[in-house]
Amino acid sequence: MSDTGTKYANDATPPTGTGFEPAGGGRVDDAKQAVRDNASKLTAQAGDKAREYAEQGKAKAYEMLGQLSRTIEDAAQQVEEKLGPQYGxxxxxxxxxxxxxxxxxxxTDVxxxxxxxxxxVRRSPGVAVGAAATVGFVLARLVQAGIDGKPD
Incomplete structure (x- = not known):
């Protein structure tokens, strides 16, 4: 085997001066770049959509917490009557x-x-899990109360 043949077989580099170009080499690079560009666009679109959903969730959380605050405030009068002004x-x-x-x-920004x-969550994973379980329980109770409270 010649030295040129060995070099070509080991690293897939054609011998210099042969004018050899891999078939479709430019098209492969173009296709790779197109895939990268499309992936970047899709990632950006997914990020925008996630941010939009997060903004909607934030608005709903604000509304629900406002309702919860009003409900608690309404209950304060009953607590005061039954347990005293300090508890109210x-x-x-x-x-x-x-x-x-x-x-x-x-x-606050999303x-x-x-x-x-x-x-x-990093600082207090146990508290985070407990809070998530509590929120889930409260939400389940609210949903159940809403379903049970509907007229037939």
């Missing part, structure tokens, strides 16, 4: 805290909220 004040304070949370969520949640 505790309930009103809880309603205020829920509304403060709702306002904070509403006034990306910042996501960063805050990630940081919280």
């Amino acid at each position: 004040q505790y309930v009103r304070s809880a309603a205020g805290q829920v509304m403060t949370l709702a306002d904070r969520i509403n006034g 990306d910042q909220l996501a960063d805050d949640v990630r940081g919280f």
Whole structure:
């Protein structure tokens, strides 16, 4: 075997000066670039859609927390009548805290909220799991109450 033949067999590089060009080499590079471009566009579209859904979720969370705060505030009067003014004040304070949370969520950018949640989960994974379970339980109860409360 000649030295040129060995070089060609080992690294798939044609001998210099032969004028050899791989068939469709330019088309393969163009196709790779087109795939990269399309993947970038799809990634950007998916990110935009996810951000849109997150904004909608944020608006719904604000609305639901506002309703929860009003419900707690309404219950404060009953608590006060049954348990005393001190406990009624505790309930009103809880309603205020829920509304403060709702306002904070509403006034914060979705990306910042996501960063805050990630940081919280990293710092306190047990609390995060407990909070998620509690929220799930409350939501299930609210949905069940809504279904049970509908007239036939």
